[in-house]
Amino acid sequence: MEKLLMGPGPSNVDPRVLKAMSQPLVGHLDPDFLKIMDSTMECLRQIFKTKNRLTMPVSGTGSAGMEAACVNFIEPGDKVIVGVNGVFGARAADLMGRIGAEVTEIKEKWGSPIEIEKIVKAFSAAKGKIKALLLVHAETSTGVHQPLDEAGWIAREEGALFIVDTVTSLGGVDVRIDDWLIDVSYSGTQKCLSCPPGLSPFTANERAMDVLRKRKTKVPSWYFDFSMIEKYWGSERVYHHTAPISMIFGLHEGLKIILEEGLEKRFARHMENHVYLRDELEKMGIRFVVEPAYRLPNLNSVYVPAGIDEKKVRMRMLSEYNIEIGAGLGEFAGKVWRIGLMGHTSRKENVDTLINTLKKVMG
Amino acid sequence: MEKLLMGPGPSNVDPRVLKAMSQPLVGHLDPDFLKIMDSTMECLRQIFKTKNRLTMPVSGTGSAGMEAACVNFIEPGDKVIVGVNGVFGARAADLMGRIGAEVTEIKEKWGSPIEIEKIVKAFSAAKGKIKALLLVHAETSTGVHQPLDEAGWIAREEGALFIVDTVTSLGGVDVRIDDWLIDVSYSGTQKCLSCPPGLSPFTANERAMDVLRKRKTKVPSWYFDFSMIEKYWGSERVYHHTAPISMIFGLHEGLKIILEEGLEKRFARHMENHVYLRDELEKMGIRFVVEPAYRLPNLNSVYVPAGIDEKKVRMRMLSEYNIEIGAGLGEFAGKVWRIGLMGHTSRKENVDTLINTLKKVMG
Secondary structure: OOOEEEOOOOOOOOHHHHHHHOOOOOOOOOHHHHHHHHHHHHHHHHHHOOOOOEEEEEOOOHHHHHHHHHHHHOOOOOEEEEEEOOHHHHHHHHHHHHOOOEEEEEEOOOOOOOOHHHHHHHHHHOOOOEEEEEEEOEEOOOOEEOOOOOHHHHHHHOOOEEEEEOOOOEOOEOOOOOOOOOOEEEOOOOOOOOOOOOOEEEEEOHHHHHHHHOOOOOOOOOOOOHHHHHHHHOOOOOOOOOOOHHHHHHHHHHHHHHHHHOHHHHHHHHHHHHHHHHHHHHHOOOOEOOOHHHEOOOEEEEEOOOOOOHHHHHHHHHHHHOEEEEEOOHHHOOOEEEEEOOHHHOOHHHHHHHHHHHHHHHO | OOOEEEOOOOOOOOHHHHHHHOOOOOOOOOHHHHHHHHHHHHHHHHHHOOOOOEEEEEOOOHHHHHHHHHHHHOOOOOEEEEEEOOHHHHHHHHHHHHOOOEEEEEEOOOOOOOOHHHHHHHHHHOOOOEEEEEEEOEEOOOOEEOOOOOHHHHHHHOOOEEEEEOOOOEOOEOOOOOOOOOOEEEOOOOOOOOOOOOOEEEEEOHHHHHHHHOOOOOOOOOOOOHHHHHHHHOOOOOOOOOOOHHHHHHHHHHHHHHHHHOHHHHHHHHHHHHHHHHHHHHHOOOOEOOOHHHEOOOEEEEEOOOOOOHHHHHHHHHHHHOEEEEEOOHHHOOOEEEEEOOHHHOOHHHHHHHHHHHHHHHO
8 A cells, every 4th residue: 555655754756766766777887877877967957956067966865965065065173053943953063063063053943944144143253264054945843944045145255155955945945056155955855856765966066166175184984075976976987886876767767757847837836735735724723833934835844733642643644544744853742743745745636635634533 | 678787786686676666655664664674674684694783774885884884983093903905995994094093904915815814913013902803804896705704703802893894795605793703794785685786784783882882972973873873773763864765675675585595505506606607717718816715706806818908898798788797996907807796696697698798709
């Protein structure tokens, strides 16, 4: 029985992607595979809206992309600013600390975006040069859609790299790497790209690559070291690690599906189904966590109604009706459901199925 | 057209594995998936011949496993000994250096194993305690089968961890984690396990986990931090990163295939087809790089005969006959072919096809 995946990811995968993954394997240096790598990079550039040469999938999940974004461009002792308004901002701050960065956290209430004024203040309060600003575009733990159009200008002005987590946004809402002056970004395949988890689409511009080239210390990770990885994905084709070939077959097909639909049409579809879901939930008296202006259409965080055993409802939805919705994380545990309408899953009939089942199960 | 993958990996994948990977996705915390995780761990324990609780696939390729093995158990300033007789020993030494270890390399000629006397000497020459000894069981760049039955005793005596790279050995030749006193080992899925690349089967015993628990510093990697990962694969089921679900479906099926065949029968099959290949190659006057006592049956390194353009032969084999064999790496580049007989690929009819085609192409 196929499950309807309406949690915070993974989302349902288009059957074309599963078929592509089940193709017989080829070698990671086979000319036929190198063509698929090139085409994957080109598709990713269109979806990230960037001209960046280094645009390719990191061989790990979204968190691997986060790690690659930090270890390549940050050195011990570097000062960084990280927006923390949920689990993934906190994860980035933790990771930055592990690699020896001096981290200034801009903390914000869960469910609210990081205010631009606070970013300006953090830069002006800093003693010494800030190496990077990291923000999460779509905070998967809260459903907040972080505005990004100004922050890149501030970072650029201050000579800092702008690193953005687009794990849950890419392919579901607009991501404009070049227009928004984003220097480095990592995403995930299992959210709005509707592929299985296991790869992290990644992009970095020449400004960032220049920082990498001028490092004083070796990148502390071998697996994520872009100074070597770029030689495998670039024209040199120097073996680094064996690429996850089948996953890349799947991602390539998934990206083609997105470009066939068209990005703007895809974003509109995500918004339309979100509005439909929102209206139906509000009719049931269910309230959203996030203010309308900052709501992600693809990840709907809602308060569990009073008197409802959230876990029991969630478990019954899954075991009796094969519908997965997400629990709250961290301080939202037990209080919030996270309903995903991502990629292939974002369809009106799925909203109907969800609402009807939720009504039945909540009684 | 399906390709015959007779290089140093990936090997051909059993159609059952591809079918398993193309199952519809489920959530990474879905009880149905948790059962598959448990079964995958149990299968891996049998194949690694270990009782280690922490036995699971790391979410990345074999090199990710190497990184996980180093970052979790080694801290800056720790002294380590690494056997370097090929690309993968050199990679491990590089990685150990990146994370701040003081590395003593035991260098050996490419194509020869690390001698046990040199290991004893390296320990006795060391000033201060050695934290770990790392050896590569099957050096994929040379075809050397490293003897392991004594080294673990030496390391244990010296109070050091014994870390072993089993990327190319697991499932093709005997790997006895518990008997050989191996504390930590990482493998890869795309060699003798005959699954697509993308996961690194990993095992660590309580002695190693104790070292992790007593670290003075945080693990410098978030993605590979076993103190968190063990809580997702263990009974707590705490979310860490989203597991590569489809890849694990595939690995699980691949491991079941191995256990259905039986490990000892599988090793005998690998040896039988190696002997057949060896005899046929020697009839053609082609010489092996490695002495008979240290040859891997699954990875056959042979010298390219004088007067033969190795690249031209390799490229024609691939483009005209869909057969992939491997080039030499590093100091073997241009001089050596690496012929893999791994897992699903290790079959008499494949040897026949290879030999007949090689004769045709070499003219």
